[in-house]
Amino acid sequence: MSMLCRFMSVVLGLGVAVGAAHAQAPKAGGTLNFSVVAEPPNYDCHASTTFALVHPVAPHYSTLLKFDTAQYPKVIGDLAKSWDVSADGLTYTFRLHEGVKFHDGSALTSADVKASYDRIINPPAGVVSARQAYYADVAAVETPDPTTVRFKLKAAVAGMFESLASPYNCIYSAAKLKENPRFPEANIMGSGAFRFVEHVKGSTWEGKKFDGYFRKGLPYLDGFKAFFVKSNGVVPGMLGGQFETEFRGRNPAELAQLKQGMADRLVVNEGPWVGSLIVIFNTKRKPFDDVRVRQALSLAIDRWGGSPALSKISILRHVGGIMRPGFEMALPPAELEKLPGYGRDIEASRAQARKLLAEAGVTNLSFKLLNRNVAEPYTPAGIYSIDQWKRVGVTATHEQLETKLYVDNVTSGNFDVAIEFVNDYVDDPTAQFAKFLTKAASPVGYSGHEDKSLDKMYEAQRRLVDPVKRKAFVQDMERYAITQAYNVPLLWFHRIIASNAKVKGWNFTPSHYVGQDLVEVWLDQK
Numbered sequence: 001m002s003m004l005c006r007f008m009s010v011v012l013g014l015g016v017a018v019g020a021a022h023a024q025a026p027k028a029g030g031t032l033n034f035s036v037v038a039e040p041p042n043y044d045c046h047a048s049t050t051f052a053l054v055h056p057v058a059p060h061y062s063t064l065l066k067f068d069t070a071q072y073p074k075v076i077g078d079l080a081k082s083w084d085v086s087a088d089g090l091t092y093t094f095r096l097h098e099g100v101k102f103h104d105g106s107a108l109t110s111a112d113v114k115a116s117y118d119r120i121i122n123p124p125a126g127v128v129s130a131r132q133a134y135y136a137d138v139a140a141v142e143t144p145d146p147t148t149v150r151f152k153l154k155a156a157v158a159g160m161f162e163s164l165a166s167p168y169n170c171i172y173s174a175a176k177l178k179e180n181p182r183f184p185e186a187n188i189m190g191s192g193a194f195r196f197v198e199h200v201k202g203s204t205w206e207g208k209k210f211d212g213y214f215r216k217g218l219p220y221l222d223g224f225k226a227f228f229v230k231s232n233g234v235v236p237g238m239l240g241g242q243f244e245t246e247f248r249g250r251n252p253a254e255l256a257q258l259k260q261g262m263a264d265r266l267v268v269n270e271g272p273w274v275g276s277l278i279v280i281f282n283t284k285r286k287p288f289d290d291v292r293v294r295q296a297l298s299l300a301i302d303r304w305g306g307s308p309a310l311s312k313i314s315i316l317r318h319v320g321g322i323m324r325p326g327f328e329m330a331l332p333p334a335e336l337e338k339l340p341g342y343g344r345d346i347e348a349s350r351a352q353a354r355k356l357l358a359e360a361g362v363t364n365l366s367f368k369l370l371n372r373n374v375a376e377p378y379t380p381a382g383i384y385s386i387d388q389w390k391r392v393g394v395t396a397t398h399e400q401l402e403t404k405l406y407v408d409n410v411t412s413g414n415f416d417v418a419i420e421f422v423n424d425y426v427d428d429p430t431a432q433f434a435k436f437l438t439k440a441a442s443p444v445g446y447s448g449h450e451d452k453s454l455d456k457m458y459e460a461q462r463r464l465v466d467p468v469k470r471k472a473f474v475q476d477m478e479r480y481a482i483t484q485a486y487n488v489p490l491l492w493f494h495r496i497i498a499s500n501a502k503v504k505g506w507n508f509t510p511s512h513y514v515g516q517d518l519v520e521v522w523l524d525q526k
Contacts, residue, residue: 024504026220026520026522027525028222029220029221029222030222032223032224032521033225033242034224034226034245035226035228035234035238035243036051036056036205036226036229036246037229037231037234037248037376038228038374039052039228039402040056042185043186045169045184046128046184047128047185048168049168050407054167055247055248055516056205056207056226058167058192058516059207059516059518060194060196060207061171062079062100062170063079063169064078064149064165065080066167066514067165067509067511067514070507072510072514075162078517079096079191080094080096080149081095081096090152090154090156091150091151092160092164093150094149095148096110096147098147100191101212101214102191103196103212108171108173109143109146109147110146110147110148111174112172112173112174113141113149114143115172115174115177116170116172117151117169118141119181121141127181127182128443130168130444131163131166131168131424131434132443133430133434133437133441136459137154137157156465158465158470159426159430159462163430165425165514167425167516168425168513170184170190171190172190173189192517192519193213193215193219193518193519194219194224195207195209195210197223203227204225205228206224206226207223207225208222209222218519218520219518219519220520220521225243227243230375232375234246235250235258238258239258239261245506246497248512249315249376249494249496250376250497251315253312255496258498262500264501267498267500267501268496268499269496269508271494271495271508272318272326272494272510273510273511274423274424274511275421275424275493276320276324276490276493277422277493278420278421278490279385279417279418279419279420279488280417280418280486281416281447281485282416282417283447284413284448288416290362291484293362294486294488295353295356295483296356296360297389297417298488299343299349299352299392300350300353300388300391300392301488302346302388303342303491306491307319307491310380310491311494314376315377315496316377316491316493317491317492317494318491318494319336319491320336320489321336321478322422322436327427329474330478340352340483340485341485341488353392354393357392357393364393364395365394366395366396366397367397367416367417368416368417369385369386370399370401370409370416370419371400371406372400372406372419373402379400382398383398386398396417413446418446419490420446422435422489423513425513427510429470429474433458436454436481436486438451441454441455446487447486449486451486453480454484457476458477495510502524504521504522504523505520506520
């Protein structure tokens with residue numbers, strides 16, 4: 001099992017913490033209004049890697065397991081009411097709640113769980129499974145009876161429960177998938193606490209309480225409404241009462257504005273974030289197929305010097321490698337500093353960068369930097385990177401696209417260099433390394449490299465159930481990946497969530513993906 005990081009939560013203002021609803025009995029009723037600063041490119045959970053899908057879509061679906069946000073990182077059941085694991089670690093058996101219904105009234109059984117996981121593990125033609133690599137060791141998903149699901153593994157693996165608790169593992173109707181394997185891309189039909197009402201593109205997303213939800217007495221809310229806004233519209237919207245919160249994270253300057261404008265009506269939680277930005281190089285295009293060029297561009301970036309300044313204006317704060325800084329498996333700073341791009345003497349690093357570019361025969365290098373048009377933290381990351389490259393004689397043009405166009409270009413390989421993210425739902429190497437693999441091993445291996453060594457190491461670390469051995473192996477894997485520089489980490493995030501004090505029952509965690517089903521959220525409407 002992987003162990004997630006400790007995190008701290010700071011509560012400001014006179015209200016109680018958003019998640020500390022234990023002193024009050026939950027109240028039923030009301031509509032939760034929240035903002036989302038990007039819009040999902042489609043509705044398919046299995047294909048997605050973005051919060052833009054999770055925040056509006058998660059309330060409509062159930063998953064087999066989920067994280068208990070009140071006791072994070074504990075994993076608990078959602079559809080599963082109990083389970084056991086065989087002594088050899090090769091068989092996981094789950095017993096489902098009875099009487100679960102999809103929103104169309106049809107019964108949810110083990111067949112639906114199997115169909116959903118079969119789609120994730122072995123996606124049919126035309127279907128993308130972003131986390132397919134997580135389940136490479138699953139040999140079969142069996143259904144002994146309508147309320148039992150059995151996962152048979154090829155070998156014992158670390159982090160199996162965390163993998164099965166992914167908020168992206170929405171359980172779909174087997175009947176709908178049989179009719180059309182791509183049904184979830186454009187349709188919402190789940191068994192979650194809220195049924196789908198409408199999506200007004202570019203504007204709002206609405207859900208209403210599902211009266212047939214299998215957990216009696218839940219949800220407390222009558223419904224929710226998500227507002228798609230630009231990042232700079234979140235603070236004015238909260239100050240004006242248009243919505244109560246935004247679940248991804250705000251930067252320090254915005255927090256100051258909210259504290260000034262909302263005073264005792266504001267509750268703030270903050271702490272380390274399981275997420276970072278990375279720079280990906282398209283190795284299918286010259287000169288980015290040359291490791292010297294990739295290393296040079298990483299060496300040019302002053303991570304240690306940039307962190308203090310960027311953390312004042314954005315959520316970018318922590319210097320780290322592929323594993324989150326401070327996490328037990330991460331390389332310690334002394335080891336990290338030995339790798340290209342992490343030396344504290346930036347002038348020495350930039351001298352080495354110029355030397356490598358010259359050796360590669362690359363002079364007057366220029367390229368387009370593809371980025372998302374999400375202001376926080378993508379814009380400052382892009383601007384900063386371009387400035388850093390300029391200092392070694394490299395010119396980059398900033399091209400920022402809205403989320404769907406950006407995703408289309410990255411997934412199709414239509415880019416030179418891009419700002420991407422590693423921000424999955426769990427602090428574990430199985431999640432954190434997925435974008436560093438080949439495309440053959442992982443659909444999100446966007447750099448296009450064909451280095452099978454990383455794929456082999458990735459598979460091997462999953463089978464190391466001994467945490468000491470796994471840590472040592474993962475650190476070697478991290479050294480190798482950073483040195484090859486197909487993708488290079490930029491900076492890690494710091495999460496700040498500001499909410500109207502009337503929002504209760506929502507718990508702060510280091511991840512902005514988990515805990516978004518809104519099942520136990522309620523409004524204190526005085």
